[in-house]
Amino acid sequence: MTKTAIATPEEPEGRKPRGRKRANGEGTIVQRKDGRYEAKVFMPTTAGTVKRVSVYGRTREECHAKYVELKANAQQNIPVAAKSQTVAEYLTYWLDEVARPSLRPATFRSYELSVRLYIAPGLGKKKLDKLQPRDVRTWLNQVRVTCQCCAQGKDAKRPKQHRDPAKQQRCCALGRCCKEYPSQRSVQYLHAILRSALQHAVREEGLFQNVAKKVRVSAGERKEIEPLSLDEAKRLLKTARDDRLYALYAVALGVGLRRGEALGLRWEDVDLADGVLQVRQTLQRTKDGLVFLPPKTARSRRVIALPKTLVTALKEHKSRQETEEDAAGERWTESGLVFTTAIGTPIEPRNLNRHFNALCDAAGIRRVRLHDLRHTCATLLLAQGVDGRTIMELLGHSAIAVTMNIYTHVRLDVLRSAVDRMDGVLGDEES
Numbered sequence: 001m002t003k004t005a006i007a008t009p010e011e012p013e014g015r016k017p018r019g020r021k022r023a024n025g026e027g028t029i030v031q032r033k034d035g036r037y038e039a040k041v042f043m044p045t046t047a048g049t050v051k052r053v054s055v056y057g058r059t060r061e062e063c064h065a066k067y068v069e070l071k072a073n074a075q076q077n078i079p080v081a082a083k084s085q086t087v088a089e090y091l092t093y094w095l096d097e098v099a100r101p102s103l104r105p106a107t108f109r110s111y112e113l114s115v116r117l118y119i120a121p122g123l124g125k126k127k128l129d130k131l132q133p134r135d136v137r138t139w140l141n142q143v144r145v146t147c148q149c150c151a152q153g154k155d156a157k158r159p160k161q162h163r164d165p166a167k168q169q170r171c172c173a174l175g176r177c178c179k180e181y182p183s184q185r186s187v188q189y190l191h192a193i194l195r196s197a198l199q200h201a202v203r204e205e206g207l208f209q210n211v212a213k214k215v216r217v218s219a220g221e222r223k224e225i226e227p228l229s230l231d232e233a234k235r236l237l238k239t240a241r242d243d244r245l246y247a248l249y250a251v252a253l254g255v256g257l258r259r260g261e262a263l264g265l266r267w268e269d270v271d272l273a274d275g276v277l278q279v280r281q282t283l284q285r286t287k288d289g290l291v292f293l294p295p296k297t298a299r300s301r302r303v304i305a306l307p308k309t310l311v312t313a314l315k316e317h318k319s320r321q322e323t324e325e326d327a328a329g330e331r332w333t334e335s336g337l338v339f340t341t342a343i344g345t346p347i348e349p350r351n352l353n354r355h356f357n358a359l360c361d362a363a364g365i366r367r368v369r370l371h372d373l374r375h376t377c378a379t380l381l382l383a384q385g386v387d388g389r390t391i392m393e394l395l396g397h398s399a400i401a402v403t404m405n406i407y408t409h410v411r412l413d414v415l416r417s418a419v420d421r422m423d424g425v426l427g428d429e430e431s
Contacts, residue, residue: 053206088124
């Protein structure tokens with residue numbers, strides 16, 4: 001007698017086993033053949049229409065998170081591109097709508113220049129959704145071997161004749177290529193900007209993948225910064241002693257203020273009686289002119305104790321400034337700033353750089369950047385046994401690793417003193 005197979009409750013006849021039940025609000029998430037998960041959302045477009053946009057994730061949870069974020073954008077009527085954009089079109093949108101609101105003006109200006117001079121010329125015409133890792137790799141390799149003076153027409157923009165030979169055409173425009181190739185760190189910076197822009201497109205624009213992440217770029221060697229020695233620092237301050245900006249250089253060297261922090265310092269931020277100053281704002285040059293901005297990071301907003309020598313220097317500076325105000329008369333502009341021009345206006349940062357270069361020359365020391373006084377401050381403090389965390393707090397760094405890895409350069413004489421202590425361990429006890 002033939003037996004009839006009976007379907008079990010777990011395997012109903014004619015039905016496939018049920019998959020995982022979809023969570024509430026999860027939307028339709030399917031697993032692709034390549035193993036990734038995909039969800040789709042109807043999104044408003046810049047043309048006033050609606051189109052279906054896909055998001056992807058390596059796990060169902062990752063895909064769901066992207067789906068929820070994109071769904072929220074749809075509910076807020078935040079549009080996506082109506083058609084496949086070129087890389088240049090997308091980067092224009094990304095700079096204006098994403099980068100500009102979130103970056104400091106100087107950083108945004110650097111991003112904008114990098115896109116305009118490097119990324120857009122090399123990749124701008126390609127369709128964003130057709131961009132491949134090999135396109136990015138080929139572009140980066142080309143940037144490495146392209147003279148930027150030739151590519152950007154730097155020499156060609158100079159006049160053919162000028163009373164200062166350094167300001168007239170002298171190389172690429174005359175057929176003598178100067179071979180101004182970008183450094184490896186510059187190439188890495190360009191790659192980082194492109195990677196950041198594409199990551200936003202993956203997260204919010206439904207781009208399938210960030211192809212820039214698939215291209216490895218070595219960081220290159222960090223340029224070694226050589227701060228001033230103690231002797232050089234003393235010679236610099238001695239030369240600047242009668243200069244109207246002596247106190248600025250003393251403060252930059254003594255407590256490590258950044259250029260913008262020093263130029264943005266107000267008298268209301270300085271308590272000469274208690275010997276402290278507060279960093280509350282910075283002065284920066286943007287395309288809109290000189291502007292006051294918040295400090296670089298939350299830790300950059302700090303209170304600094306002043307040594308007696310700096311308190312004295314600031315008192316003398318205040319007296320000098322009052323004399324300059326009397327001499328300027330009606331031309332004086334009351335800004336409340338500690339360091340100003342002779343008529344009370346804010347100091348142009350680049351003018352301060354030029355003034356500092358001239359001071360280095362007058363002191364007979366090598367030219368360093370004004371920012372290197374900050375490096376020098378950290379190094380001298382370390383040499384005197386100040387611990388890294390205290391230096392971090394003084395300089396306003398977000399993490400001690402920044403202080404120790406970048407700003408403290410132990411000089412040979414300090415190293416010599418340290419290793420000499422091993423004599424007592426390694427030396428012959430009988431000698």
